[in-house]
Amino acid sequence: MKKKTVVIILVAVALLIAGAVAQPYRIYPADIKDIDIWVSESWLQKYYVRVVAGGSNTCWRPWRYHVTRLGNTIFVEVLTLHHRGEGCGFMLTYEEKIIPLGICFIPDMKYAIVATDGMRNFMVETFVAGRSNLIKK
Numbered sequence: 001m002k003k004k005t006v007v008i009i010l011v012a013v014a015l016l017i018a019g020a021v022a023q024p025y026r027i028y029p030a031d032i033k034d035i036d037i038w039v040s041e042s043w044l045q046k047y048y049v050r051v052v053a054g055g056s057n058t059c060w061r062p063w064r065y066h067v068t069r070l071g072n073t074i075f076v077e078v079l080t081l082h083h084r085g086e087g088c089g090f091m092l093t094y095e096e097k098i099i100p101l102g103i104c105f106i107p108d109m110k111y112a113i114v115a116t117d118g119m120r121n122f123m124v125e126t127f128v129a130g131r132s133n134l135i136k137k
Contacts, residue, residue, distance in 0.1 A: 025081040030063045031052060032078055033094050037101075037113055038129050047129070049113050053078045054094035065099055074101060076115045088133035092134040105129035 009134045031055040053063055061081040068075045076099060082088075105111065107129050116122040 014136060019096040019132075025061065025083055027064075027079050028055070028060075028082050029121070030060075030078040031094075032094070032115050032117050032121065034063050035076075035113060035115045035123050035125050037125055039130075044102050044103060045105075046076070046103055047100050049074075049076060049101055049115070049125075051076060051078060051097060051099060051115055052094050052096045053080075053117070054092065055080045058091050058093070059083050059088035060093070062095060063097070065097065067099060067101070072110065073112045076113065078115060078117055 024072060032051065032053045034050075034052040036050045038048050039048065040048070043101070054060065059082045061083065063078055063080040065079070066077045068077075101113075101137075112126050113125045113127075114122055115125075
């Protein structure tokens with residue numbers, strides 16, 4: 001019984017190590033340069049956040065994001081993918097993405113966008129939702 005358990009544990013560890021080595025990318029926090037909120041001009045107002053973020057070397061690939069909403073605060077986590085095994089040069093490069101936030105905003109209500117790079121760095125932009133345009137505060 002003990003021998004079977006040990007074999008199962010060893011196989012599980014070997015699969016985890018093989019999976020980690022097989023992944024071509026590592027996920028790292030992105031450097032956030034700027035965020036900006038805007039709303040579409042159509043009758044059905046859709047809100048967006050424009051995020052400028054990137055990497056500090058030449059190995060990063062276009063970044064990923066996760067959006068989470070908690071009440072009137074919207075968290076945008078920004079991550080980059082770095083290729084394993086490449087020689088990297090140091091160069092700050094940035095990319096801009098438009099991230100949709102949806103239409104569920106109450107007019108005259110204050111909201112906050114918190115863009116974080118997964119570490120301690122973050123940028124906060126607040127705004128008041130409006131009927132005809134976006135009012136930044």
